[in-house]
Amino acid sequence: MYVAVKGGEKAIRNAHRLLADRRRGDRSVPALTLAQIAGQLALAVDRVMSEGALYDRDLAALAVKQARGDMIEAIFLVRAYRTTLPRFGYSEPVDTGAMHIERRISATYKDLPGGQMLGPTFDYTHRLLDPELAGDAEVPDAARRQGEPARAMRVSDILAEDGLIEGDGDAATEMPGDITREPMEFPMQRDTRLQSLSRGDEGFLLALAYSTQRGYARSHPFAGEIRIGEVEVAVDMPELGFAVTIGRVQLTECQMINQFKGSSQAPPQFTRGYGLVFGQSERKAMAMALCDRAMRARELGEDIVAPAQDEEFVISHCDNVQASGFVEHLKLPHYVDFQAELELVRTMRAEHESRRDAGETAAEAAE
């Protein structure tokens, strides 16, 4: 027998109304504007763009506001929005070498061409809460220094020249895979792995990256280079017969360099892991690069012994929208499932008791 149950419409309606009320909070406090969120909570917005896999600052700011600051909920909103839009096409691969640099550091070369530019970083701050920020104290304009080129060659290009570090590989291959178009299949290629990682959950990838450093997959990484800045996006327009720049996006790129003892095919050299994410998201780019390198184990002939090297484990679980969907569905009504399981446990319990009683009777008889 199956009995359908309906109900809760009014409760749901009022719950959503309560949500809207709580989201707005104290009416005597001015409501947040999207410009405030995009401008002053910029890194939260960047994370929503990165893991929502949709570059649009205003939409991400709206999502942060609507989600009351719940990042994964905001990411979910952005992912849902993107499914409503048609796909115009693919951009040409962005040229991170031509980036308008806002930050660029290398932990491996002190005097690299272009120099070390710290940019707007939390590094070297003392992590002491600043009571001044509780108010609206005036902030001086940024310092300026003229006379230096803003563009800088990539560290990997410097190292590649003497062959001690592996190159970027063949630039011209067939169409890269697209996980938003075709279902994922394992074993995966590096292109779709990178696509998954770039939208993957920062916390999950950070923990896995950390595990590789602690010995779960032999990893001796150096941050060869981290750069943040705007790159131009060009799209081929068939109406015109050529590609035009349609705007710029801010990206964070990380080149991680790892020691490699060599294999039957390759001499000892440095290998690389790569991270590329939307916005200013340095921790995520670094974690992505470490995970990318760990999952190249099969390609480089390394033993797969740690979770971070297991691409099926990492890629299947790094998407926080999928993960929260499956975990959080548990709170939806499972009344019928649970009734069935309850019945099953009762039956097993009764059988267990009757077996025990029978055993006791047999033992008494034997005495």
Next chain:
Amino acid sequence: MTAPESMNEHAQARRHRLSVLAQGDASLLAECWNGLGIDPECELVRGPEIGLVALRGRMGGGGAPFNLGEATATRASVRLADGTTGHAMVLGRDKAKVKLAAVIDALAQDEAMAARLDEAVIAPLQAAIAVRDAGRAAETTATKVDFFTMVRGDD
């Protein structure tokens, strides 16, 4: 972006114009356009419509391409009264800006008009982009580390 050598002068100018229009500030564009005082008759052939462009990166920065994620984009095509068409695509969701860019693209197919538009619209937009970039570059450069060596010990 550098232009492929095979492109003729007209196509290169068109591409340059569209690239500047895409990267230029929307309110400055509207201001420059209004300053021209022209209001050509035109019909929308397509859009302005909002959609997605899948952005690609390269493995390691210079290797094989991969799909990084998507970005919102808006595109529009217009036809002038004389039948000339213009096209534009810009990241983001500013329909008014994209429509105006398509109109400017169409108008600039006429050589005399192109010169006027380049002077009154494209050049100021480009100058504003250069000023912004130079300002940000100078701010970044101010955070450049100047290493100095400390000599320690006697020998």
